Amino acid sequence: MDFTFTEEQQAAAEAARGVFAGVAPDGVPSPALTRGAVADDFDRALWAKLAAADLLSLLLDEEFGGAGLDAVGLCLVLRESAKVLARVPLLENSAAAAAVQGYGSPELRSALLARAGRGETVLTVAANGRTGHDPAELAVTARQDGTDATGTGDGDWVLDGVQTAVSWAYNADFVVVPARTGDDRSVLAVVPREHKGVVLAEQISTTGERLGELRLESARITAPNVITADGAWEWLRALLTTGTCALALGLGERVLGMTSDYAGKREQFGHPIASFQAVAVQAADRYIDLRAMEVTLWQAAWRIASGAPGALPASGDVAVAKIWASEGVRRTVQTAQHLHGGFGADVDYPLHRYHAWAKHLELSLGPAAAHEEALGDLLAAHHLG
Structure with missing residues (x-):
């Protein structure tokens, strides 16, 4: 298999970086300090920018105004969105629209898809x-x-x-x-x-x-x-789970970058703490986590996109990706909190927001233990078969 991204996939990622460049999670109050939700609605202004950049219709065919990309292209964009904790239903809207396109009735596709791709209808x-x-x-x-x-x-x-x-x-x-x-x-x-x-x-x-x-x-x-088509929900669930892995990867990469910047500036005993072996080893371990999260993500996204046959169904690759995403993002934010010291708990500093999102992504669509059990069942069934 070749995990080299196509020109179209790279262009989508570049467009996403441009849209998300001006977005920052700073200034959002801590969930623990609010009586209700941090906001009543998602970021409609950002949603409009994503629509204008044709990033809401990535998975749709040309007849619905889409780019005709696959799960890999969507995950590239989701990865960028998580780096800024973009408050938009990008994963849910894109995955739902793709399921309607692949399995829905002609009437349903006609009624929803073009509008969903333009951001006028939200799924x-x-x-x-x-x-x-x-x-x-x-x-x-x-x-x-x-x-x-x-x-x-x-x-x-x-x-x-x-x-x-x-x-x-x-x-x-x-x-x-x-x-x-x-x-x-x-x-x-x-x-x-x-x-x-x-x-x-x-x-x-x-x-x-x-x-x-x-x-x-x-x-x-x-x-x-x-x-009512067979396999529609299983396919949608796999895409949602893989998209969640992409969000976890982008978030983890941003958090490790924040930690690296902080450790390079924070001095103790006259030296940056980044020069201390214990700090460097912890950061290196988290880098390894992120690379494992990345390779398992692209394996799962590739299997969904290509429908490639294998000894195990695509759900096996999705389970492996979610195991790494759940465990890896948890370890990454915990290490970041530890190395940031008191800054990690300061609600005026954005790290606490990343930690809260990481915990949500860790548990979304099943924690690591649930996917380990599902993977074990798949392996047992394959062995017995």
Whole structure:
């Protein structure tokens, strides 16, 4: 395999660096010091700039105004966004739109994709299940009116259940909700935020961002707005997880850079602390973590983008990437806090914001232990097969 980035992928990353160049997390209050969310909405001005730079339509085909790039291109842009803690639903909107494009009905693609690529319609995904630890597709049941004995039909779908910690739930126009049918199939329902039977309750994340508990009470969704294709949710979940790894990598790289700058200037006993062996060794260990996070990220993104066959399904590569992302980003911010000393706890200094985001990314879509268990199950099944 060749992990050399194409000219189009490099151009997307360069455009992202230009858009994010003026964004800084400084000045945002500590989540611990606020009574509610740090903000009621995402950064709409930044969202408009991303749309103007065609960075919201990376995964869409030309017919929908997109660039036709793949998961690798998206991850390059997400990596840059995390370096400045960009408060935009870039991952959720892009991944949801890509799932609609790949698996949705012609009516749904026509209604949503071009507008999502221009930033006019915002999509998010309910991916955390009822508690944040159980499979998201099991948290909501879906049945179709007029079903026959086999559970199939062509009427409206009726959804019941609860999805917790839905990112940007109060700001998105549509939430893509995985659900389980009576015959044990997974479907994806594109649910309008303001819709009969849809109830939101505010939740605050570790980062201080506003999340929503999404409660569906016999919410009726028309058949064209429900994706029933096999593998749609599994593909979307893999892309979301890999995108989370890209965010963790970008955040970790920025934090290690901050730590390097600080250690080079902070003097103790008449010398910069960067010259002390104990400091250098810790920084070197975190550099190794980041490089491992990077190579496993590109392996997972490449498998999703190419659909390349292998001894194990792409979910194995995604699990490995998330294990490294979760553990690596946690170790990186902990080392940064340690080497920064008191500055690491100063809410006027941005490191505390990176630490909060790192903890959120570590646990999002499953911590390392959950993916280690999933990887073990894959290996056992492959061995037995």
